[in-house]
Amino acid sequence: MDEADSVKFRQQLLMVAEDLGREDVEALKFLCQDFIPFGKLEAMTSACAVFQFLICNDMVNQEDTFVLAELLYRIQRNNLLHRIGYTKEKVQENLHLRGKVSEFRQMLYGLSEEFTEDDLRTAEFLLRGYLPRRQSIMSGMELLTALERKGFLSENDLYLLEELCSKVSQDLLIRINTYKMKKVSLSVQESKGPASSSVPEPSFGSTSLHAAIQEGSIQHPTKNLESYGSLREHTGHVHSFGSNPGIEAGNLVGHSEQSLKLREQDDESKTTSSLYKMDGPCRGHCLIFNNVNFDESLRPRMGSQKDADELERVFKWLGLEVVTYNDRTSIEIRDHLEEWQSSKKWKDSDCLVCCILTHGKSGGIYGTDALLIPIRTIMSYFTAKRCPLLATKPKLFFIQACQGNKTQKPVYLEADAGDRGHLGSDAQSTGSFSAQQMMPSIPEEADFLLGMATVDGYLSFRHTREGTWYIQALCSKLLELIPSGEDILSILTAVNKDVSDRADPRGSIKQMPQPAYTLRKKLIFPVPRDPPPSQQ
Incomplete structure (x- = not known):
């Protein structure tokens, strides 16, 4: 492209960058971990730095901005898509063919958005032997990134993450299980044959997290935060994934004796937990x-x-x-x-x-x-x-x-x-x-x-x-x-x-x-x- 077009193109990207806040930038960096080295991501403090890397590696240019469009779509900044020549519908049409962000990364990003402040503090306590000894973890993305860097979390090793989520919030397991089922389904489609067995055994053998959980010394309220997909239209009944008995958590080969079972609740507690608390001060x-x-x-x-x-x-x-x-x-x-x-x-x-x-x-x-x-x-x-x-x-x-x-x-x-x-x-x-x-x-x-x-x-x-x-x-x-x-x-x-x-x-x-x-x-x-x- 000539110099004038190049300047205009970069001005468009600058306008997009100026509308992205700090949390948006962190989300972009998290989603880019599959194709930008972590060392480089760690040094990036602005959206412009992310865009520059994508341009230099010919992943984004004036003729093709789909990677950037996908990233904006993933972080729900669809209002900025028109500035790079896309609409939400156009991105959705091309995702299955041109999508760059892996299913694994999408799952982790969705999971990171569901962690509350209390969840993070509980996770820090349970994972003190796994996380770096420094200041508090400030976000779900930071927590998951730390586990990945330490080698305790990968596409084929979700054991520690599942054990953690089963203690922090059993509802978080649903997103993981949905990813695992989708992964198996895709494997079946690609091989045109029966899917192989479940998730491979984890590469590490430590069970200290499980031991801490089994001791029962950590008490915290069970959380039931549900944010699966878009808001559902009311059609006469409440969709409640968290209470679906057909969904099992922690069902991993080789850990049957250590897997945590979902807590059984009696009829009275079910009635209480099914209503929002409306008797406060x-x-x-x-x-x-x-x-x-x-x-x-x-x-x-x-x-x-x-x-x-x-x-x-x-x-x-x-x-x-x-x-x-x-x-x-x-x-x-x-x-x-x-x-x-x-x-x-x-x-x-x-x-x-x-x-x-x-x-x-x-x-x-x-x-x-x-x-x-x-x-x-x-x-x-x-x-x-x-x-x-x-x-x-x-x-x-x-x-x-x-x-x-x-x-x-x-x-x-x-x-x-x-x-x-x-x-x-x-x-x-x-x-x-x-x-x-x-x-x-x-x-x-x-x-x-x-x-x-x-x-x-x-x-x-x-x-x-x-x-x-x-x-x-x-x-x-x-x-x-x-x-x-x-x-x-x-x-x-x-x-x-x-x-x-x-x-x-x-x-x-x-x-x-x-x-x-x-x-x-x-x-x-x-x-x-x-x-x-x-x-x-």
């Missing part, structure tokens, strides 16, 4: 972002105040402390979320509820300055890694915003009371962001629930006096069903039914909400002593 905090007035490119959202007032009334009744923010820009919303992320109030709180009422577009919501914030970014402030005080606690997000410009059509026509002239939508099209700049995505973390007013790509509707269909149905069903002891997913199913039954007077407009979640337990709000606000 503080029920929780409800954050309401209510955007009504925008700059000239976006229409005012008349009727939204009705929603905000109703949400405040309902969640105060449920015992949460409610804080409402009116007409906030994208920067102000981020600032508020950052403040709450570091708040000490979560220590005694049972849960977080965050309601956002604004205009939106696929995968994001607008501040009053008409700038988009990805929904994934909003939720990421409160992951177990970034907000440890909320780890294992339910985090509920309710988003009242359009996710596109398409209108859902009814299967049959049914008139509904109301004035069509007072119906508005929470969509808009300023044209300031392209579809490539905003990719819909949500965190692959445990204990989240995301309630969307509409499915991706479609409008949601708001009455200019009575509020939105979705928020009004949500508040109504919370008031109606919580006194009956219904869990939140059952309540959201009832909300789906309520909203899907609504239509404009001519029956030409419909709306379908969409809950998605990684909840691991049932969430049931305690029945308040006071009667519902509507009965007071």
Whole structure:
């Protein structure tokens, strides 16, 4: 390429690098361990250094940036793909043929994201004979890298890792077992014959870790963090991988006498562990972002105040402390979320509820300055890694915003009371962001629930006096069903039914909400002593 093209290409990479934070860079380095020597990776302190190595080794150039696109996709920075000529869908189409990151490395990266601070401290204690004697391990990636460098972890030697995970969190074993099964399946496909026996014997013979575990001297709560794939849509039942009796952990040849057995729980403990704890000193905090007035490119959202007032009334009744923010820009919303992320109030709180009422577009919501914030970014402030005080606690997000410009059509026509002239939508099209700049995505973390007013790509509707269909149905069903002891997913199913039954007077407009979640337990709000606000 000529000098001008080279400069332009490097400017594009620089823009990508500037948008990557410290944790993103560490993730890139971790995923590159299969094709960049560790000694060189250790000296790299920026994304630009990683990019430079890839360029110098002809893995990335102006004509072919797929390796970089795959790395951005793996660390869930899909919003940057358009800068190097890719989309999320285009990367996915080419992964099976051109993917550079091994299945083993993908498994380790996914595993590293699931380690909590408590998990790391427990792992350090159990592995004190295996890890370097220096400062504390700060991340799951650092822990796994240390085990690899010491020779205790490799693609064909997962024994120590499995023993560790069986003590730290049995749910972590599921990701390892999924990898092992996939590896066997691929071997079968390649050989076109029966798969060989299980994972080879480990190369080291030390059993000190197992001995420490067997002594029973280390006590810690069993964790059940589930973050397998994307958030699953609620279809009437909770998907619980952690309780699947068909999945066995630690079933390795040659270690039958030393393998740890999954703890058996009696019926009473199962009942207790299947519910989120909701009896702490503080029920929780409800954050309401209510955007009504925008700059000239976006229409005012008349009727939204009705929603905000109703949400405040309902969640105060449920015992949460409610804080409402009116007409906030994208920067102000981020600032508020950052403040709450570091708040000490979560220590005694049972849960977080965050309601956002604004205009939106696929995968994001607008501040009053008409700038988009990805929904994934909003939720990421409160992951177990970034907000440890909320780890294992339910985090509920309710988003009242359009996710596109398409209108859902009814299967049959049914008139509904109301004035069509007072119906508005929470969509808009300023044209300031392209579809490539905003990719819909949500965190692959445990204990989240995301309630969307509409499915991706479609409008949601708001009455200019009575509020939105979705928020009004949500508040109504919370008031109606919580006194009956219904869990939140059952309540959201009832909300789906309520909203899907609504239509404009001519029956030409419909709306379908969409809950998605990684909840691991049932969430049931305690029945308040006071009667519902509507009965007071």
